[in-house]
Amino acid sequence: MQNRTMESVIASSTGKLLRDHFGKGPEALYVTVAKPFITIYLRNFLAPMEKVLLDIENEVKVQDTRDVLMEKIIPEMNTILSAETGEKMAHIYYDWSFPNQSGLIFAEMETEEPVTEEDYDYPARSMVHQEIDRITREAQKPPHALRSYMLNSRTLFTKREDILVMIEQELINSGFEEELRLTKRRLEKRLLNIGFLEAELGQKIEDVFVDWNFEEDTGYMIFILK
Missing domain, CATH: 3.30.980 (Threonyl-tRNA Synthetase; Chain A, domain 2)
Incomplete structure (x- = not known):
């Protein structure tokens, strides 16, 4: 409550x-x-x-x-x-x-309370990770770490670490952060195999959202499920 x-x-x-x-x-x-x-x-x-x-x-x-x-x-x-x-x-x-x-x-x-994937577990985690790893490799490089959390029946939250390649880091350092962000959003969403994810999750995907913390080299991808 x-x-x-x-x-x-x-x-x-x-x-x-x-x-x-x-x-x-x-x-x-x-x-x-x-x-x-x-x-x-x-x-x-x-x-x-x-x-x-x-x-x-x-x-x-x-x-x-x-x-x-x-x-x-x-x-x-x-x-x-x-x-x-x-x-x-x-x-x-x-x-x-x-x-x-x-x-x-x-x-x-910024909480000190530890959280693990098991706290927000779901059956299709390995296959979801497989797909996100695939598109990250295709668009950039393999993530050093990949975690996901089913926050509720409609919200799947994923987090990737250490995914930027050198040319992206140079673009950020040169002041092209906004252009890079918009381009990466379009690219990653286009690369996703939505049909595969829906089949593994057993739910339709209503929306996909992505954003990054370029300073910490961390990327987020959130799925809103029907």
């Missing part, structure tokens, strides 16, 4: 924050607090001007505008999440699925 109350407060505060900055909030927010992870899934989140830009195939412009707004929002998000959970946030990430008019804001807490 306590987690549900916490999730409700986070959903309400996040919805207001997005409305204040974007002029329109999502029609629905689904919050999951499963320490040390928090996910906030946004449904039907697309402002009228963004829809116009997407209609003329200007997705990059929408991405750029949202990135500017999210840079302003993240400190406030940090305050909301820390106040409700009683934990500091290590990082806050986000990604969008414009075809589905959806998005995901997610965070990892």
Whole structure:
């Protein structure tokens, strides 16, 4: 019950924050607090001007505008999440699925409580890891470490470490972090064999979101299941 109350407060505060900055909030927010992870899934989140830009195939412009707004929002998000959970946030990430008019804001807490994959176990882990390892090898290099957590029946959270190749590191050092992030998002989502994952999980995949902490050479991929 306590987690549900916490999730409700986070959903309400996040919805207001997005409305204040974007002029329109999502029609629905689904919050999951499963320490040390928090996910906030946004449904039907697309402002009228963004829809116009997407209609003329200007997705990059929408991405750029949202990135500017999210840079302003993240400190406030940090305050909301820390106040409700009683934990500091290590990082806050986000990604969008414009075809589905959806998005995901997610965070990892700075908690000393140990968490293992077994705490969020699921039967298809080895096959999911096989597929994520495959696309990571194809796009970059084999991950040094790969972990995954089924936070609830609809949220599969995966984390990869040490995946950047030298050319990517040079692009980051040269100030092309944003361009690299957008390119990697498109590439990794395109490489995924969704049919294979759905068959192994026994569930349809509604959305896939990815983001990175380039400084720590860590990548996240989150699946929203039906």
